[in-house]
Amino acid sequence: MIKDITIGQYFPGNSFVHKLDPRAKLIITVLFMVLIFMCKNFYSLAFMLVLLAAAIAVSKVPFKMFFKSLKPIVPIVIFTTILNIFYVTGGTVLFSWRFITISTKGIFTALFMAVRIVALIISSSLLTYTTTPTMLTDGLERLLSPLNKLHIQVHTLAMIMTLALRFIPTLIEEVDKIMNAQKARGADLESGNILQRAKALVPILVPLFVSSIRRAYELAFAMECRCYSGGEGRTRMKKMKFGLNESVTVLLSVVSIAAVVLINNLFGKII
Amino acid sequence: MNEIIKFENVGFKYVTDDEAADNVVISDLSLSIGKGSFVAVLGHNGSGKSTLAKLSNAILVPQKGKVTVNGMDTADESNKDSIRRTVGMVFQNPDNQIVATIVEDDVAFGPENLGVDPDEIRKRVDSALKSVGMYEYKDHEPHKLSGGQKQRVAIAGIIAMQTECIVLDEPTAMLDPRGRKEVMKTIKHLNKDMGITVVFITHYMDEAVQADRVIVMDDGTVAFDGKPKEVFRNTDKLKAIGLDVPQVTELSCLLRKDGIDIRADILNEEEFIEAFSKIAEVSE
Numbered sequence: 223m224i225k226d227i228t229i230g231q232y233f234p235g236n237s238f239v240h241k242l243d244p245r246a247k248l249i250i251t252v253l254f255m256v257l258i259f260m261c262k263n264f265y266s267l268a269f270m271l272v273l274l275a276a277a278i279a280v281s282k283v284p285f286k287m288f289f290k291s292l293k294p295i296v297p298i299v300i301f302t303t304i305l306n307i308f309y310v311t312g313g314t315v316l317f318s319w320r321f322i323t324i325s326t327k328g329i330f331t332a333l334f335m336a337v338r339i340v341a342l343i344i345s346s347s348l349l350t351y352t353t354t355p356t357m358l359t360d361g362l363e364r365l366l367s368p369l370n371k372l373h374i375q376v377h378t379l380a381m382i383m384t385l386a387l388r389f390i391p392t393l394i395e396e397v398d399k400i401m402n403a404q405k406a407r408g409a410d411l412e413s414g415n416i417l418q419r420a421k422a423l424v425p426i427l428v429p430l431f432v433s434s435i436r437r438a439y440e441l442a443f444a445m446e447c448r449c450y451s452g453g454e455g456r457t458r459m460k461k462m463k464f465g466l467n468e469s470v471t472v473l474l475s476v477v478s479i480a481a482v483v484l485i486n487n488l489f490g491k492i493i
Numbered sequence: 494m495n496e497i498i499k500f501e502n503v504g505f506k507y508v509t510d511d512e513a514a515d516n517v518v519i520s521d522l523s524l525s526i527g528k529g530s531f532v533a534v535l536g537h538n539g540s541g542k543s544t545l546a547k548l549s550n551a552i553l554v555p556q557k558g559k560v561t562v563n564g565m566d567t568a569d570e571s572n573k574d575s576i577r578r579t580v581g582m583v584f585q586n587p588d589n590q591i592v593a594t595i596v597e598d599d600v601a602f603g604p605e606n607l608g609v610d611p612d613e614i615r616k617r618v619d620s621a622l623k624s625v626g627m628y629e630y631k632d633h634e635p636h637k638l639s640g641g642q643k644q645r646v647a648i649a650g651i652i653a654m655q656t657e658c659i660v661l662d663e664p665t666a667m668l669d670p671r672g673r674k675e676v677m678k679t680i681k682h683l684n685k686d687m688g689i690t691v692v693f694i695t696h697y698m699d700e701a702v703q704a705d706r707v708i709v710m711d712d713g714t715v716a717f718d719g720k721p722k723e724v725f726r727n728t729d730k731l732k733a734i735g736l737d738v739p740q741v742t743e744l745s746c747l748l749r750k751d752g753i754d755i756r757a758d759i760l761n762e763e764e765f766i767e768a769f770s771k772i773a774e775v776s777e
Contacts, residue, residue, distance in 0.1 A: 232594070232595065232634070354594065354595045355593075355594040355595070356594065356598040384593065384594070385592065387594055388592065388593060388594045388635075391636040392588050395636075437588070437589050440584060440589040440590070441589050441590065443552060443584070444582075444590035444592075445592060445602075446577075447550060447552065447577060448577075448581075448602055448603040448606055448651070449578065449606040449607055449654070450602070450606045451574075451606070455608045456605050456606055456608060457605055457608050457609055457610065457611060457614065458601075458605055458611060458614075459598070459601035459604070459605060459611055459614040459615055460611070
């Protein structure tokens with residue numbers, strides 16, 4: 223399961239989406255996430271999904287990559303769907319037995335929630351698949367740079383993010399190694415109730431923390447040796463350009479806000 | 494010869510809470526490393542060879558004596574930046590020195606810190622990756638590479654900073670034989686073709702043999718210093734301080750003891766075959 227994590231994975235390519243400035247992509251993704259929650263009827267939802275599908279088509283990232291990113295959240299989707307079906311009431315009652323009632327509104331809400339969660343994951347995957355983590359954190363750093371005035375160290379935060387993404391696969395490998403080592407010493411990790419299993423994790427977590435601290439120490443040395451001294455005076459190899467392409471795409475996503483609001487009102491809200 | 498790193502009567506010990514413990518790692522060490530040379534530093538565990546590396550680019554500062562890089566004193570805080578622009582360092586574990594999630598971004602990290610112009614960084618990164626033979630992997634994720642490849646990326650990261658000297662602290666210790674070979678080839682290329690001074694810390698004899706000069710550390714000071722041929726003929730003394738000499742060197746040494754007149758400075762198989770076949774011809 224741990225190998226299914228797709229956070230920060232990059233899918234090399236040369237498409238329009240890949241080349242777009244990360245700042246524009248970040249803005250568009252956030253706008254998309256807001257919009258997908260603004261949709262109140264099937265028409266506006268369909269409109270947003272068509273936009274998402276178009277973006278995926280342009281990016282040339284194979285569709286199965288998105289299925290992969292959806293795998294770990296399937297239980298969450300199922301859980302919220304069931305919860306919504308039974309808890310939301312309103313509209314026509316379709317089924318009623320003792321305390322259980324299923325209404326049209328419940329079903330619609332459940333459906334919308336499921337689609338929204340899936341769309342959220344797909345859109346954020348599209349962002350990370352088409353943007354290298356370095357570009358992503360650089361973009362974030364620049365977008366948030368006004369916060370520097372509030373004495374928030376944006377560069378430091380961005381560097382922490384980069385390093386976290388960099389070390390996810392390394393630490394996953396490490397967990398694997400430690401688990402095997404503990405199993406070889408007779409540790410039982412797979413049986414017992416939840417409490418026993420949680421206890422069994424201690425001999426894995428302790429060495430993991432120790433080795434992470436050691437890694438951090440060495441990494442700090444290595445970074446210092448490469449003249450790292452914070453964000454000041456640093457340049458970037460990859461230049462960012464907020465040009466015509468970026469302006470147009472951001473403008474189009476702003477226009478789609480108006481479109482969603484319009485469609486919502488035109489065809490009536492169902493949730 | 495012009496020297497790039499100079500140790501003058503250097504003493505160093507790690508400070509711990511335990512006063513009584515003898516933590517002296519380096520005691521009265523003097524040596525200088527010439528520009529453009531390829532120096533291997535050998536020594537068993539705890540001989541102070543890693544400390545020597547860390548002293549040479551101001552990660553550690555000596556308590557006694559003086560270390561200078563191109564005449565700059567490492568103890569002077571204001572020199573730190575220029576020293577690290579002169580002496581780059583590659584560590585043992587490639588995983589713990591790669592910063593970025595894409596190979597070329599990692600190589601760019603050093604020059605970015607130096608504030609180099611973006612176009613110039615691009616050029617440096619491309620040529621650094623080409624010189625270690627990793628150019629075709631520039632878009633790859635480092636964690637998917639082999640140990641030897643990762644270590645070459647780490648070396649490229651230092652080359653891109655255009656340092657005059659590279660100190661490698663046991664870069665091959667965690668690699669398989671193939672990775673070791675790749676890294677050795679890269680290091681030799683840096684020294685011979687690009688003129689970069691290389692200080693190569695290792696505990697593999699067969700790697701040290703390939704250097705121009707071998708320094709053997711024992712107990713925090715220099716035990717032997719000279720050309721590989723001169724150093725390795727002292728088979729017995731090297732063994733006494735816990736080091737192994739290359740197998741063929743030991744073999745020829747044993748043969749000499751048995752009264753066979755073979756050269757004592759044989760370092761690799763080819764030399765041995767050549768020398769031995771001469772003896773064989775004579776005895777026929």
